[in-house]
Amino acid sequence: MTLASDSRRPALIVETPAPRNGPAAPRRRTRLTRNRWGYAYVAPFFLVFAAFSLYPFLYTAWVSLHQVNLSNLDGGTWVGLDNYTKLLHSQFFWNAARNTLTIGILSTVPQLCMALGLAHLLNYELRGRTFLRVVMLMPYATSIAAATLVFAQLFGRDYGLINSLLEVVGLPRIDWEGGTWTSQLAISAIVTWRWTGYNALIYLAAMQSIPGELYEAAEIDGASRWKQFLHVTIPSLRPTILFTVVVSTIGAVQLFGEPLLFGGRGTTTGGTSGQYQTLGLLMYQQGWSNFHIGQAAATAWAMFLIIVLIVGINALVGRLRSRNDR
């Protein structure tokens, strides 16, 4: 180190590393001390997370093992897994689970397909592209309540716009709210309307990172627009598609606002025969209409486990695919 440097830095770079058998303990302490501020900076998030996510989460688990009423939240009696066995034997749970599944499929699948198509169209050089993008995000910005009320009007039996149109073309009126499939279709339409633009924007962002040369190469290779979409766009979007599927699935399992307000009366029964009662509605009904908080907590945990299961399967599929890719 004859080259006297004006800062310590070059010297540090050249210096041989300190011998390994040196005192390790003080060193670790320095590291912790140095990191203390880091922990302080991330602390607010974890405090809020603990208070509003982790604690309720664990408390719900605890409650689900008790028979608790809204009136005596602290004085429940221990019932073990009773609430869960009851749930699994309850026809209401299975009805709600089935409804959640069908509405989930009816909304998520067309929603993501349409989002892909829309994103593909918006990816072309269009006049007023920014305007169209803003318009697409509008439904996402509307409140569920307002949107659902408007849709309830559209799907109304006697004065609804859709039934009037059906009548004009000579088809019979449909009691949208009364039927199982029709009500679920209508609710799926609301969900789809709200979330398609959001997903389309996510897809669009991912599409814009696909290099243009890939499309040019495909064009020269003789691929039509459709084949380019199939062989260039979709494969490049695979991780993004997986992400939106997971997010939409979580949303679908937790579906609550739309079916609650669709009937127009804000009841948790999900129609006269529960034809569109989702798990979210069932949970609310158990807890706040029937006052069985323990039961509601068990349902909440069941929903959580369903989500974990679906996301887990998704992650597994994604990992297997990427392993095959290697």
Next chain:
Amino acid sequence: MATVTFDQATRIYPRAERPAVDALDLAIADGEFLVLVGPSGCGKSTSLRMLAGLEEVDAGAVRIGERDVTDAPPKDRDIAMVFQNYALYPHMTVGENMGFALKLAGVRKSEIATRVTEAAKILDLSDYLERRPKALSGGQRQRVAMGRAIVRSPQVFLMDEPLSNLDAKLRVQTRTQIAALVQRLGTTTVYVTHDQVEAMTMGDRVAVLKDGVLQQCDTPGALYDRPANVFVAGFIGSPAMNLVTGDAVDGGVRVGSAVLPVPRDQLDRAAAGNGRVTVGFRPESMHQVGPGEGIPVLVTVVEQLGSDAYLYTKLAGEGADDVLHPSDVVVRTDPRTAATAGQQLWLGVREGALHVFDASTSQRVD
């Protein structure tokens, strides 16, 4: 196999001041290897993309063989293109990448497999057919891009700076491989590069473009020996030709304090514009002469390359120190030269090696 013809082909980008490609006229023979070369923004890539069908032709026509393809989509042109960044499909294996065009064309699977295997063998990619592009080195990716082009046996190969993403050593190596491959296949090839060395070594003919206008199209030797204008003279050759503009005087052109002899009638025609003449002489056509005989110069930098040495010199008595333009005249000399920076030398130009240009039009005068 086919000829390629650009017939007054023009491309004007919307809201551009001048055409990106201005009335390009080029006739490329069947099986010829033509290189489009020029500085960035000269329109060489645009010309290639017009031929590929990736760029519109605003005026004029482009023909492949006898067929007018001016408005035909890329897939109907029977061409294959190698992109600068290769544009390999990242989710397909090497084999799938190479066979994709055939698959789209509905060729039988067994036929695709044979053709891909064959191309892979030529390009030394047989062991990598199951790999994905990201698991390959830059040179291997480049070869996959070549393979994707040759499995189709197209009428024309288009290559858009296919070597510029390789490191210097690999570039030289791949350069000869591509030239040999194309020669063996005998396919008409249009090759775009900004590197004049690549252009000179690979092309049967080289077309030099500048600002969208074709400057000259000729064999590498002819471009070097008889550049049509000052731009081509300065662009082709490394180090570049020495170009000096001076007044026409009795018996020649004044350069510094010396007069370079130019034949009478040639001088008269060159000076017809504004009385000034640009003369060019290549570094290798200069030699040292005795003190007081030729052009007096001051050596500023000596570059030793082992096989040669280059002396970067300034005309003696010309202006003050200018770091950005340290030299007026470059001289190739014996590698063991004794010249050192700061030394004064006298230079002569070998007879018949002087290029003469009209300074007002920049055009060559013979």
